[in-house]
Amino acid sequence: MANGKPAAPRARPYKDFLTPALHRCFTNAALIGLGTCWIEAIVMSKPSLVFWSWFPLSLTGIRTGLLFVSSLTVFVLRVAQIHVGTRTNSSFASSVWSVGLNKRTFWTIVWYWVSAFLFSETYIFSTADKANLAWIDPGRTYERPRLNERAVLLRTVFGILAVAQGFLHVYGDYDSLKISQPSPESTGRRQDASGESNDRKAPTPLSEFKAEMQSSVIQSFIKTILVGIWGPILYFSVLRGWAWSVARTVGRAFFTINKSQSPAGLTDVFALFGRYMVSAFMLVFMWQMTNLAFTVYARQSPLKKGQPLTNDSKHPNGSLVSGLKAKKDIPHSMALWELRLIAEQFEDRRRTIYNDFEKPGASTWLDIAAACLAEIERVSKSIQTAQAPTTTHAEIASNTEASTHKARLTQPLQEDDNIFRPARKAQSAAELVADGTSAVAKYVGQSPGGNQLASKVRSYLASPAGQEQFSPQRITGLINQCALKFLRTWIGSYFCVPFAQRMNAIVFGSPYSNAADVHNATRALSRLAVKSLTEDPFGQVQKDVGRIMRALMNTIRDLHTLTRTLEPHWTDVHFDGKRSSPEVEELLVTLEESLESIITNFGEYISALGISRQELQSAKNLVGRGQEMIKRS
Template sequence: MAPAVPTRPYRDFMTPALHRRFMSASLYTYGLCYLIAIWMGKWDSSVLWSLIPFSSVGIRSLLLFIPALSIYVLRVSQWHVGRRNTARPVETFLTFAFRKNTLATLAIYSFSAWFYSEIYIWSQPRSARLDFTDHGKLYERIKLNERPLYLRYLFIFLSVVQTVIHLWNDYDNIEVPGLRPKQERKDGESSPTAKAKAIHDRLLQKLWQIVPRAFATMLSTYGVGSVVYFLGLRWVLWQWHYWGARFLVSLAKTSKPTGLPPFFTLSAMFVAEGTLLALLWEFANSTFDIYISEEPLKKDKPITSESKDPNGSLLNGLKSKKQQVNNIALWELAMITDRFDDRRKSIYGDLDRKKGPTCKQVTELCLAEINHITKRIEDASLGAHKSHENGKPTRASPVELVSRISQPLRQDQVAAPEPLPTTRMGRIEWKTSQIARAHSSPQNAADSKAREYLKKGQVQLNEGARQAESLWTVYKTKLVASPLGWPWRSCVRRHANAVINGTPYSRQSAIMNAITSLTNLTVASLKEDEYGQFNGQVPEIIRTFSLAIKKIETYMQGLDVHWTDLDCLARQDTERKKIPEVQAVLESLKEGLEKILRAFNEYLSNMGMSRQEILEAKKLVTRETPHMVEANRGAA
């Protein structure tokens, strides 16, 4: 029975859980900042003093944590669940490149790089020659130093490269798993010690992967950035820098760049610090991914267990329009139906709610995820049908409201033929005029030589058109096969994912968790549904699963491979339409339907399902053994 107290929103439990994970990820990142701070320090003093957290190293590590914290702020504000789904790469660019989030990503990475560079420059001794000005000799005028300008430029350019990497690889995506019914778990898998060890192992594994990636990012930045600097931006940046410095330091009206000697030492600085900064960014992103993608549990229980109305809070999450909240709530529901027997039983017994029993509301919300697949397939099939229609629309014949009272007007010759002459002279004149008319007709007026030239010209024109079309086909194929044509390639995998799993972000995990939740609730209802309220929803669940399976299989069979899909065309015919993401959803549907049919096989006839519906559902989940396949081939 639902309690009388107001139901707390789902975010009241999800947000604190994310905050705890955020703090855990921050501790690992702060440890890396502390090591970088030690590296930046001066080693001419006591080694022990250089390692004490309460010395300048501690202050420097706190300052270095600000660039990492800015990345965490970026990730918290922009994270989403599910990969991007578009038909072509160019559509991905047009959809996601010109958004506020893209500009925010560039701005935050630029701030992080600038702040890091300032910490490094101000931490270096005078011997590094990174001061704002170069005093030179006693008799020389103060000159503006170009070395820190170049170093700051490289760090900002590094932020641009990292922004491209971030957007290209969609770092904002958090992988939420799609559970399968009744997954087997090892003993102690969910203990706090086992979780901490698993996270520690994942971080070490990630660290070995991101170190070479950070070094490669730095190298590409140094190479491309230096070329851009010396070939185009050096004078522009110097003029801006010099104009602003004149308000702070007494300088000449004009000046040329002072140069970067010793250049090798300056390059070594960026090689080391650029790699560390890229490593800090990658490590912050990795720790965020690992901790935020943890299971929605607190003390080995679902996060809504602390609510006075756990099922009500969970329903609020399932009904949320925010994609992140809805995905996490479906994940928790799948875990509850799979692992936590007491919470699963409470779903059957929670009957007194305004909008219906909890089990009914949960079923409707989960079925909606599956029905969306069917709706997307129908919309895609309707769009494909319209695109294949050729010719102009035919006009409907007019309807005769009044009966016809006369014959329609004649469309042939109305005037009567000219009467033949009766006299001999008249007949001669008539015959002569007929001969003259025949030889002076427009069909015979053209010269035979002109007709021959016209015929040859038409043949040559047709031949030229065929050759031009053939050349265009060859060049078009080469263009699509080149890197320049890659953004415009149409891909079967992209089309299928967009239709089956939704856009702009994939709903695959939400769909699979909804299927798992319905399967577990249906099968367990035989023993745990004391009031028998859930049985009335079983036929609808079976019909929805069956329809979705048939729609997906029919759509995949009728899906055409576009001529620009070179990756798909390079594979064998039997492998072209095997899309892993679609196969995962289809297998989950079949597995769930099979479990439900086995559990309710003897009851389905009395639950309102016809014999034809039951047979069709069973055919959808029938798996042929190798012997059956060979027997069918022999019979054929």
């Protein structure tokens, strides 16, 4: 239509803005990794060449490039396996089991092994001839070339170091993207009357990197020492023959080596150990710096030049809503984080949420409210699902018997006059089992001492002493007693399911926690609701205030009920009666702060918002009881 209203610009997907931001984070982290590789390349250079030891257009530059390829393998691993939230396994043993038998663990070890291999080859290539680390030892003029066990040992220990780092990477959950969430210490009751947060400015990535660098250096040294002690032990006790066979196979492709050659032993062991300590520390330090740089830059807030990411979109709110509706965890979580920042820090952008009606379908406010309420209500649904009574096996069996008839377990007698004919061979699995059982029964019954032994067993079991000795209650009690004794040992403690860990899995889901999403959704929704009193010219938020208030109340009630009624797991032998979880208490604080802000700002308008006096009083009681509980703890 020529005179019609122009169509609203189509909103670009949220990932179109998030992906370049992640690329910038990757680039900044890679620059730190490149700087680390350049420093290590200088350390590997010959000290006599002062200028060429640091000048990039030299062998130092080539070494830097090769080491950077080794560092990039870790970056590729982090990008491929990144996920949101921390792991919520119920116990240490379940964590080890889940990460030990996992495709993710396999590929993590593979990528670290590739990184270690590239680093070791670069280091050996950079060492002087007198270090005697070449693949082949030419020997004297009259001797045939032979494998150099010094190089075989060094490469094997680097492989052991890669395997150890891979397991630590998976178990330590290095790939977790920890979305920022407001903590009670930094935000609890620290808002002005208008509802604005008084949080301090977040530190810069470089300041975070410097703050955590010291601990990374210490961890690098500890890992190097441990593998330096256990690596040679594993090599000589388990891996020597296999490593020698692999090295000989590779060496025979390039050199003339005796096929039956055996390990010749090591020379100058202390010098070799010193070289291992230096090179292994550099490798682990490079891994630590790479992981630290990626972690620090990946968890930066979704801002670009101090403004929300989606501000560059022709339809910013539409792009933000597309992120809130995303199925993948990372865009969804980052969009919730950006929404909270908009609600708390960017007034101009926040006002557009109340005034945006150009988006196809529902208004921007309705889409945002629905996404945030879904996160809050998901907590209540998870708790209700965990507390719902489950159908026992006995009930299932009784229902099955009532609805169906039992199948015939025996076959009718065969009508056959020729009793001397050989028996028919079994055709089915059931017939094979029946024939085997029949043969065993005949053997036992026809054996000389079979009847006597069977009668003794039957008579003992029929006696009161036998019935008491082998009663189901006694056997079950003995098993439980042994299990509890085992759980109280230091080994058994790894199989215990702590109360707090179990509660976290129920409230925040598994295998990864969505605590940050719930915090950000709650904070964003409450701020938008409170600010609508002065910034919503059309009053579209007021009709949803009652729903928001009820959702917060229901979630707080469910959390209180779960804390009060959840029974400790039978393996939690160290339960001290403290029914609490730090993560759940933080969520309670956030929910109660949000509910309190709504009560304070909308209390005088309850009659117009569809909120009864009873609901308002109940909300006040919930907030008061929550404060008392926090003070007691």
